[in-house]
Amino acid sequence: MPYQISATKLQSYSRCPYAYYLRYERRLTTSDFFGSAALGTALHQALAMVYRDWHYHEATPDLHWIHRCWEEHSTGLTPGQIEDGRSILERYYEKFILNAPSLRQPLAVEGRIQAFLRVESLEFCITGRYDRIDYLNDGLELIDYKSSRDLKVPESDEMDLQIGLYYLALEQTYQQSLKYLTLLHLRTGEKVRYRATRRHKKQVQAVISDLAVRLRHDETWEPTPGKQCDRCAYSRYCPALSVNPAPLPTTMSATPELQLALGL
Missing domain, CATH: 1.10.10 (Arc Repressor Mutant, subunit A)
Known part of the structure; x- marks a missing residue:
């Protein structure tokens, strides 16, 4: 069975492998994660x-x-x-x-895309959701509606991973390249547009490759201290932030969630 990966998961891994390990491999849940309004x-x-x-x-x-x-x-x-x-x-x-010459019919609205990538004899299933995909003259534009009161633009490195992941998925699904990923703030009408390139695709492939090596060969998931630690839901368990971190809950999954698809 392919190993599921999404932009959220890959961004979490890029920020801190230890937090990723606790949340996704050991399924340690916290009350800090909420659903959409x-x-x-x-x-x-x-x-x-x-x-x-x-x-x-x-x-x-x-x-x-x-x-x-x-x-x-x-x-x-x-x-x-x-x-x-x-x-x-x-x-x-x-x-x-109202101000446009016509309402352009999109390629797709409110759906899911997926792609597959094999690294280190491990098959990844890349998944993602989109609000709208528009045709352009030379590719595709993925539009993500934001309905929060404040437009929170992701950090540039996290945005790069999201762009790269969608680049891979859209290329496999529609055989066309992603040209832009656009964040559209519904409350203000503000648009933040990011140009997508093959560099984003290569970057996300490199991060997935690093994750694959760790999944296959590495028993340690070392923390990566940084500014993300202030809002990390797992900081109390982190040996990088305390000489006496809290013990991991006994209710946590006993074994990592590794679902490898090995090439035979």
Whole structure:
């Protein structure tokens, strides 16, 4: 069975192998990880419907179509969230749909992609989610909606890994290269666009190769102290931060989650 890897997992490994080991290999869970907010989920689903279900017989939909998509996916929210979401989508409509010559039909919306990579006789299954994929003249643009109140741009090295991972997956899935990864902040309409290159692909291949060697041959997952330690959920167990770290919980998985696909 292939070893599952995602941008989140690879970024975690790049920050600190020890934290990666505790979270993903030994399945040590903490209360510091939370799911996405209901309003954000509803906004993503409504925008997926806007692009997926529009008939494209006219250049652009009117505002009634936006309201219909929101009504479809805002059930269960509080009245304040419903009003907030409607305002967010109306601003999105004015900036990105109404001012465009036409609504361009995307390649895909709200889905998953995957690719496979074999390193050190270990097969990795690369997975990821996307909000929208658009055709460009010379490649693809992956658009990631952000619904939080503050636009938190990832560190450049973490962003590079995410770009490289999607570069690999889209190349295998659509036989076209990723040209841009765009973060679109729904509340403000701000767009942060990153150009993707083959350098990103090579960088992510190198990190996966390093992980593969450790999975196959290395019994140690040494910590990498840095600025990420201040927000690390596993800092109390870390020997790099304390001479007397807390003992690992006895409820933790007893064996690492290694699922190797060895070449025969």
